[in-house]
Amino acid sequence: MLAAAAAQLQGAADHARKAFAETLTDTTWPFWKLSIASFNEEKPAREFLVGKPVFSGTALQDRRGGRGYVALEIDESGGAKFVFLKDSWRWLRPEMEAEGTSLELLNARGVRYVPTLVCHEDIPGHRVNMNETLANIYGPSKALDALPSVIFSHYRMVVREVGVPLHKFSNGRQLIEILTQCVEAHRDAYKLTNILHRDLSEGNMLMVPVDAKKESQVPDGTVVYQGMLMDWELCERVDLRDIKGYDQPSRRGTYSYLSVRAMDYPRRFVSVADEIEAFVHVLVQMSVDHLP
Numbered sequence: 001m002l003a004a005a006a007a008q009l010q011g012a013a014d015h016a017r018k019a020f021a022e023t024l025t026d027t028t029w030p031f032w033k034l035s036i037a038s039f040n041e042e043k044p045a046r047e048f049l050v051g052k053p054v055f056s057g058t059a060l061q062d063r064r065g066g067r068g069y070v071a072l073e074i075d076e077s078g079g080a081k082f083v084f085l086k087d088s089w090r091w092l093r094p095e096m097e098a099e100g101t102s103l104e105l106l107n108a109r110g111v112r113y114v115p116t117l118v119c120h121e122d123i124p125g126h127r128v129n130m131n132e133t134l135a136n137i138y139g140p141s142k143a144l145d146a147l148p149s150v151i152f153s154h155y156r157m158v159v160r161e162v163g164v165p166l167h168k169f170s171n172g173r174q175l176i177e178i179l180t181q182c183v184e185a186h187r188d189a190y191k192l193t194n195i196l197h198r199d200l201s202e203g204n205m206l207m208v209p210v211d212a213k214k215e216s217q218v219p220d221g222t223v224v225y226q227g228m229l230m231d232w233e234l235c236e237r238v239d240l241r242d243i244k245g246y247d248q249p250s251r252r253g254t255y256s257y258l259s260v261r262a263m264d265y266p267r268r269f270v271s272v273a274d275e276i277e278a279f280v281h282v283l284v285q286m287s288v289d290h291l292p
Contacts, residue, residue: 016082023051115159126154163206181227
């Protein structure tokens with residue numbers, strides 16, 4: 001693991017290697033080997049080595065207990081495959097598919113500028129019934145019995161791309177290019193799969209380093225950045241809205257970027273116009289905070 005982190009790679013691939021190496025510098029943090037089987041498929045589990053998470057949500061920030069790791073896949077062929085591993089607790093509801101399932105559809109339909117799924121899994125035996133947990137802590141009550149059942153499943157997902165936070169853009173032109181590509185990802189997802197993202201924010205838009213194409217106007221070997229719209233956990237299939245009894249997922253969006261309509265009418269379905277307004281909020285915040 002340490003040898004792979006120290007071995008320099010060519011071009012854009014070296015970014016992920018450097019990011020992984022940085023997660024190993026904290027000697028107080030343990031290293032872990034995580035196994036992930038294929039979701040609903042009988043395939044051998046894939047194993048990944050991780051160090052300190054690059055993101056760890058607190059209870060107040062993220063009720064899903066989300067953590068993000070730059071990981072190294074254990075590959076018997078000896079090749080170093082650096083990927084991004086997301087570890088969280090997903091809410092089990094009929095209308096909310098696993099994020100990896102949504103990414104599989106997006107990838108299959110050719111949606112651009114979205115993460116490329118490697119594998120994902122609900123960890124067997126890792127489920128929490130919040131109603132039972134609260135009853136054990138506070139004792140049974142009629143009010144608690146009246147609440148719908150809330151069950152979380154421990155979930156891991158791996159994607160190929162390791163990105164750079166949006167706020168690290170170098171100039172206004174690059175910011176517009178990255179946001180434009182994220183808008184194109186959103187448009188493709190809606191047109192090709194009937195999916196709305198529903199959680200647009202600065203943190204869910206990344207810059208991914210890629211090697212410049214030969215036909216581009218930059219020298220060969222140059223690393224450039226393209227936008228990536230990530231975190232599709234709260235997305236919604238709008239074609240399901242016509243089904244009788246359908247109830248949209250109750251939680252949607254990062255409140256700092258929600259449209260005025262979504263804030264004023266929280267029970268109404270999220271629309272494309274709401275999502276476009278969220279993109280504008282991201283653009284304004286990035287411009288005010290980081291441009292001279």
